[in-house]
Amino acid sequence: MTALLEVQGLTVNFRIGSAMAARLRGQPPPDLKAVDNVSFEVERSESVGIVGESGCGKSTIAKAIVGLVPISAGSIELDGIPLTEKRDQATTRRIQMVFQDPGSSLNPSLTVERTLAELLRVHKIVPKDQVPERCGELMDLVELPRSLLRAYPKSLSGGQRQRVAIARALALDPEILIADEAVAALDVSVQAPILNLFNSLRRDLGLTLLFISHDLAVVRHVCDRVVVVYLGTAMEDGPTEQIFNDPRHPYTRALMAAAPKFGVKKEPGKSALTGEPPSALDLPSGCRFRTRCPLAQDICAETEPDLVESETDAEHLVACHFGWTEAPA
Amino acid sequence: MSEHLLEVSDLRVTMQRRGVPITPVDGVSLTLDRGEILGIAGESGSGKTLTLRAILGLLPRGGVAEGDLRFASDGGRPAPYVPTDVHGHGISIVFQEPMTALNPTMRVGDLIAEGPRIHQGMNKADARARAIELMRLVGIPTPERRARMWPHQLSGGLRQRVMVATALSTEPKLVLCDEPTTALDVSVQDQILGLLQDLRMRFDMAIIFVSHDIAVLGELCDRLAIMYAGQIVEIGPTDDVISRPNHPYTAALMASVPSFQGTSEELQGIPGHPPDPAAFASGCRFAPRCAFAREDCKEASYELTPTSDDRATSCIHPEVLAQP
Numbered sequence: 213m214t215a216l217l218e219v220q221g222l223t224v225n226f227r228i229g230s231a232m233a234a235r236l237r238g239q240p241p242p243d244l245k246a247v248d249n250v251s252f253e254v255e256r257s258e259s260v261g262i263v264g265e266s267g268c269g270k271s272t273i274a275k276a277i278v279g280l281v282p283i284s285a286g287s288i289e290l291d292g293i294p295l296t297e298k299r300d301q302a303t304t305r306r307i308q309m310v311f312q313d314p315g316s317s318l319n320p321s322l323t324v325e326r327t328l329a330e331l332l333r334v335h336k337i338v339p340k341d342q343v344p345e346r347c348g349e350l351m352d353l354v355e356l357p358r359s360l361l362r363a364y365p366k367s368l369s370g371g372q373r374q375r376v377a378i379a380r381a382l383a384l385d386p387e388i389l390i391a392d393e394a395v396a397a398l399d400v401s402v403q404a405p406i407l408n409l410f411n412s413l414r415r416d417l418g419l420t421l422l423f424i425s426h427d428l429a430v431v432r433h434v435c436d437r438v439v440v441v442y443l444g445t446a447m448e449d450g451p452t453e454q455i456f457n458d459p460r461h462p463y464t465r466a467l468m469a470a471a472p473k474f475g476v477k478k479e480p481g482k483s484a485l486t487g488e489p490p491s492a493l494d495l496p497s498g499c500r501f502r503t504r505c506p507l508a509q510d511i512c513a514e515t516e517p518d519l520v521e522s523e524t525d526a527e528h529l530v531a532c533h534f535g536w537t538e539a540p541a
Numbered sequence: 542m543s544e545h546l547l548e549v550s551d552l553r554v555t556m557q558r559r560g561v562p563i564t565p566v567d568g569v570s571l572t573l574d575r576g577e578i579l580g581i582a583g584e585s586g587s588g589k590t591l592t593l594r595a596i597l598g599l600l601p602r603g604g605v606a607e608g609d610l611r612f613a614s615d616g617g618r619p620a621p622y623v624p625t626d627v628h629g630h631g632i633s634i635v636f637q638e639p640m641t642a643l644n645p646t647m648r649v650g651d652l653i654a655e656g657p658r659i660h661q662g663m664n665k666a667d668a669r670a671r672a673i674e675l676m677r678l679v680g681i682p683t684p685e686r687r688a689r690m691w692p693h694q695l696s697g698g699l700r701q702r703v704m705v706a707t708a709l710s711t712e713p714k715l716v717l718c719d720e721p722t723t724a725l726d727v728s729v730q731d732q733i734l735g736l737l738q739d740l741r742m743r744f745d746m747a748i749i750f751v752s753h754d755i756a757v758l759g760e761l762c763d764r765l766a767i768m769y770a771g772q773i774v775e776i777g778p779t780d781d782v783i784s785r786p787n788h789p790y791t792a793a794l795m796a797s798v799p800s801f802q803g804t805s806e807e808l809q810g811i812p813g814h815p816p817d818p819a820a821f822a823s824g825c826r827f828a829p830r831c832a833f834a835r836e837d838c839k840e841a842s843y844e845l846t847p848t849s850d851d852r853a854t855s856c857i858h859p860e861v862l863a864q865p
Contacts, residue, residue: 265726265727266726369814370585399584399753400753400755400794400797400798401584401810401815402584403799403810404796404799404808404809404811407799407808408807408810426726426727427799428727428801429756429798429799429800430799432799432801433800467727469731470727470731471731471756471801472727472731472734472756472757472759472760473801474756474759474783474798474799475759475784475800475802477780478760479760480731480735480738480760480761481732481734481735481736481738482735483731483732485728487682488698488728488729
C-alpha cells in the first residue's frame with residue numbers, strides 16, 4: 213500500500229537578517245533551518261501526531277504541507293504527485309488546515325453561513341441552490357446547532373469557534389486535515405468533545421489526520437502514530453503505543469518524563485531534560501540533542517545519526533546511535 | 542490545629558460591565574497553612590485569577606473586593622490587612638506571561654533588585670549582590686552575565702525564572718502563582734514546578750497555584766480547590782479530589798482530562814459552556830449542566846459543607862457520585 217502523503221527530506225529555511233550585510237562581510241546569507249531533512253509517510257485514514265517543544269519546527273512542517281511556506285529542499289508528494297507552494301484549486305482542496313486560535317483565524321465580519329457558503333461557491337463544491345443545505349449539513353457534522361449559521365464569530369464560545377473552523381476545513385471535502393495545536397487554547401471540558409469529534413470524523417469520513425501538538429496526553433488520545441521532532445529534525449517515529457510504552461530515543465524518554473501525568477503520582481523537576489534547546493542558528497555538531505542528552509558519547513559529536521528502523525519492527529524508527537543498542541557505560 | 546497563614550472568608554469581587562454590576566467571584570472562603578501548596582482549578586472565567594488578584598489588591602480597574610482577608614505577616618495570628626500593603630512584605634505574585642509582566646526597559650538584575658531596594662531599604666550594591674544570589678537560587682546559569690541582560694534577550698523559561706526570583710526577592714511567606722507555566726514547554730514547565738517545590742521545602746513558603754491544567758495541579762499541590770462560576774465547589778487533599786470527587790462538576794472535569802496512560806474510552810467533556818457572570822443560575826450554578834441535577838438543586842443556596850475532616854463540597858447530593 214502506498215502512502216497518501218509522503219514527505220521526503222523536507223527542509224525549510226528562513227532567511228534572517230540582511231543578505232546584503234552578509235555579502236559585504238563575505239559570508240553566505242544567514243539562514244535559519246526551521247525544518248531540516250524530515251521524512252515521514254502518512255497512510256490513508258491514518259492519524260499521525262507531530263510532537264515537540266516550541267520552536268522545533270512542527271508548525272512549519274504543517275505549513276509546508278499545506279503550501280503556506282516555500283520548501284527549500286526535499287519533496288512532499290500527495291498520491292505520488294509532487295506538491296509545490298503553487299497549487300491549483302483541486303489540490304488545495306485535498307489538504308486543509310485548522311489553526312490554533314479560532315478567534316483570529318475566522319473572519320470576524322462574516323457570519324458562519326457566509327464563511328462556509330463562500331468556500332462552497334468559490335470551489336463549486338455543490339450546485340448553488342444546494343449551498344444552504346450543505347452549510348446545514350456541515351454544522352451537523354461538527355455537532356453545532358444550525359441556528360448558529362447566522363451568528364458572528366465574536367458571539368461564539370471558544371469551543372464553538374473551533375468547531376466552525378473545523379467545519380470550514382471540512383467544507384472542501386479534504387482528504388487530509390491538519391490540526392495545528394487545534395485544542396491548545398481550549399479548556400479541558402471543551403477540549404474533550406473536540407478530541408472526540410476528531411476521532412468520529414476519522415471514523416465516519418475516513419479522514420486522514422495530521423495532528424500537531426505539544427500535549428502528549430492529547431496526542432496519545434487521537435493518534436495512531438507519532439513523530440517526535442527536535443530542532444527541526446525527526447528523532448523518533450513509530451506507533452503511538454510503542455512510543456509511549458517503549459520510547460527508544462533519549463529525547464522522547466525525557467519528554468515523557470517531563471510531562472505532567474494525570475492520574476500518576478510523580479515528582480516534578482526530576483526529568484533528565486535540563487536547560488533549553490540550543491539555538492537553531494547554532495546547532496551542535498553531530499547529533500543535535502547531544503548537549504542535553506544523558507547518554508551522549510564521543511560518537512554523538514562526530515556523526516549525526518540517521519533515522520533507523522528496529523530489527524524486529526520496521527514501523528518504529530529512531531535517530532540515535534544507541535536507539536537499538538545499549539549505550540556503553 | 543496550627544494557626545493559618547492566610548484566611549479568606551466570603552470574598553466577593555464586583556465589577557461593572559457596561560454599567561451593569563457583575564460578581565465574577567462570589568463568596569470564596571479558603572485557608573492556607575504555612576508551607577502549604579494550594580491549587581485552584583477551574584475553567585476560563587471561573588474567577589480563579591480574580592480571587593488571586595483580590596488577595597493582593599491587584600484587581601482590574603473598576604473591580605471592588607469585599608470580604609474578610611487575614612494574613613499572618615509576622616508569624617503570629619492571621620490579622621486583617623490592606624491588600625496593597627503586603628506587596629513586598631509577605632506576599633508576592635508570579636504572572637503567566639513573563640514577557641508582558643517584566644518591565645522591558647529594565648535590566649534583569651535591576652528588576653530583581655528593585656524589591657529589596659524599595660521594600661527592605663537595601664543599598665544598590667547589596668541589592669545587586671542579592672539579585673545575583675537569587676538568580677543562582679532559581680537556577681539561572683551565569684547569573685553575573687545574565688543580570689546585565691534585558692528581558693527580551695532571555696528565553697521563556699529563563700524569563701519565568703527571573704519572575705520567580707523577583708517574587709522571592711522580598712522573602713515572602715506566600716507566593717501567588719497565576720498560571721505560571723501555561724506558556725511554557727513541558728520540559729521547562731517541569732523544571733519550574735520542581736523549582737517551586739524545592740523553594741517551598743527550603744523556605745517553608747506557602748504557594749497558591751492557579752491553573753486550568755489538572756495534571757499540573759495534581760503533581761504539585763497538597764490541596765486542591767475547584768472553582769465554578771465564582772465559587773469554590775469542592776476543596777480537599779489533591780489525590781482525594783482527583784480520584785474520588787465529591788462534586789459532579791469535579792467528576793465531569795476529571796473525566797474530560799485525557800489520560801497519559803491512553804485509553805480508548807471516549808472523553809466525557811461537559812455539555813454546554815461555563816455561565817457568564819451576568820447570568821449565573823439561581824440555586825446550584827452547575828445544575829443546568831449537571832447530569833445528576835434534581836428539583837431541589839435549583840433552590841439550593843451556596844454553602845461549602847464539610848464531608849470529612851479535610852474535605853468540603855457545595856453539592857447537596859454528593860451521594861450521587863458514590864461508586865456502587
